[in-house]
Amino acid sequence: MGLLKLRKVLISDKIANDCLEAFEGKGVEVTYKPGLSKTELINIIPEYNGLIVRSATKVTADVIKAAINLEIIGRAGTGTDNIDHDAASDAGVVVMNTPGGNTNSAAEHTCALILAMCRNLANRHTELMNGEWNRINGVELSGKTIGIIGLGRIGIIVAHRMQAFGMKTVGYDPFVSASSAAEMGVEFLQLEEMWPICDFLTIHVPLLPSTKHMLNSSVFEKCKKGVRIVNCARGGIIDEDALLENLNSGKVACAALDVFEKEPPAADSPLLQHSNLIATPHLGASTAEAQTRVAKEIAEQFLALRDGKSTFGCLNAPLLRGALSEPVKAKLARHLGMLLFTLKQQASVLTVKGDDDSFVPHAVMAGYLNAKGVSAANLISIKKVAATNGLSFEYLKETEEDLTVECGEVKLSGRFDGETTFLTKVNSTPTCIPLSGNVTLVRSDSAVSQLSSLAGHVTGVHFAGDVTVLTHSTATLEVEKLETLGTLAL
Secondary structure, eight states: OOSOOOOEEEEOSOOOTHHHHHHTTTTOEEEEOTTOOHHHHHHHGGGOSEEEEOSSSOBOHHHHHHOTTOOEEEESSSOOTTBOHHHHHHTTOEEEEOTTTTHHHHHHHHHHHHHHHHHTHHHHHHHHHTTOOOOOOOOOSTTOEEEEEOOSHHHHHHHHHHHHTTOEEEEEOTTSOHHHHHHTTOEEOOHHHHGGGOSEEEEOOOOOTTTTTOBOHHHHHHSOTTEEEEEOSOTTSBOHHHHHHHHHHTSEEEEEESOOSSSSOOTTOTTTTOTTEEEOSSOTTOSHHHHHHHHHHHHHHHHHHHTTSOOTTBSSOHHHHHHHHSHHHHHHHHHHHHHHHHHOOOOSEEEEEESOOSSHHHHHHHHHHHHHTOTTOSTTTHHHHHHHTTOEEEEEEOOOSSEEEEETTEEEEEEEETTEEEEEEETTEEEEEEOOSEEEEEETTSOGGGGGGGTTTEEEEEEETTEEEEEESSSSOOOTTSOEEEEEEO
16 A cells, blocks of 8 residues: 555656666566557556656546556656546556656746747747848836746746846745745735736646636736736646737737647647747757656656655655655554454444544555455545545544554554554454464354364464454465454455
């Protein structure tokens, strides 16, 4: 639970060779097949534990449904709108990106487009190549105000670069406080305050339902006449029809787009042909340095998660982060959940007692559902999977060393020492049973004398009140005349 097997990884988009090199000698078989059609991807994805993409591959719900062994999807870059997050989370699949790999390149490209807009360099270049000598005035950056929507890594670099040109930087981000923005030299404003005062606007947010067409007709009406707009984030954040209308009216003096709602845009697009539009073909991260970084980083992040060292870049795994910091506690919680199902197979509410209420109860529920046969239950999917299966938990904070789980009349306690987990109590009976390998639970009032026939297979017999716990070397244990409650692989 949580950590990956990661034996086979598919790379379905073009990526720097540094990605493949980073996996060498790490026990991972890598297949590099860029340019797969959706049908081809669905046909081969069941073989793989990991999938690495850039922006071309669309990892849709039906792709994820076909990916029966998939554990992780990695985007070598920042934006992950080409991945169905909900479908991945429901299937218990980690979604990961490389948040810092192309930051500098995207910020520099934004700054380049801002400068190009000031002098409308694209048109002047084309005119000169056509024999025209048009010395048309541009505008300076110094003394102008730039509004930065999204004060993450890229937005802040852009702010610092533009401050060097003498610009006033104002910005908005729902996850950044006014004091934090001020520390970075940015005056924090609400969007409604920003629109009328900005000479330039630049966007650095992901494409979400809340940001789709964030810049639209009503926003353009509120903007200063002659505003210049840059989008190097994601197509769809700007309503392109509204942008064209405002370029035609002059309300927007110039726009620079590196991204479009449909990529590539139609060659005869009126927006693309507008004289006051500067367009580039999604080049924000297209530098040799950025491509090397994101290729190497996504492989390193895959391996770090597999090895239990880091969840850096994971976008849908808050519970996994906690479990990774205390992996043996997570293992104990899952083991107790599995044992609880074996002894109490009908439950809607599990009671969990311990000193940590974050990932632990969820790990107990995941173990319970795993033992029930719900293989998709893990710390990525557990909230939805548990709700679908009518299972919830009640958490009671206690300072006891042991972790205790209850359901009805069944009560189990456990603890861990080093890497080993132990069952320390079954109902009211103290015990000390290591939880590893293959375990079968039987009723102690069965014909225990039959255990002698299992010599050579059973490695341990532990009595805990009315339950006997057998540890054994084989995956299954044929036990005649014993009331077997269930066999688990721990």
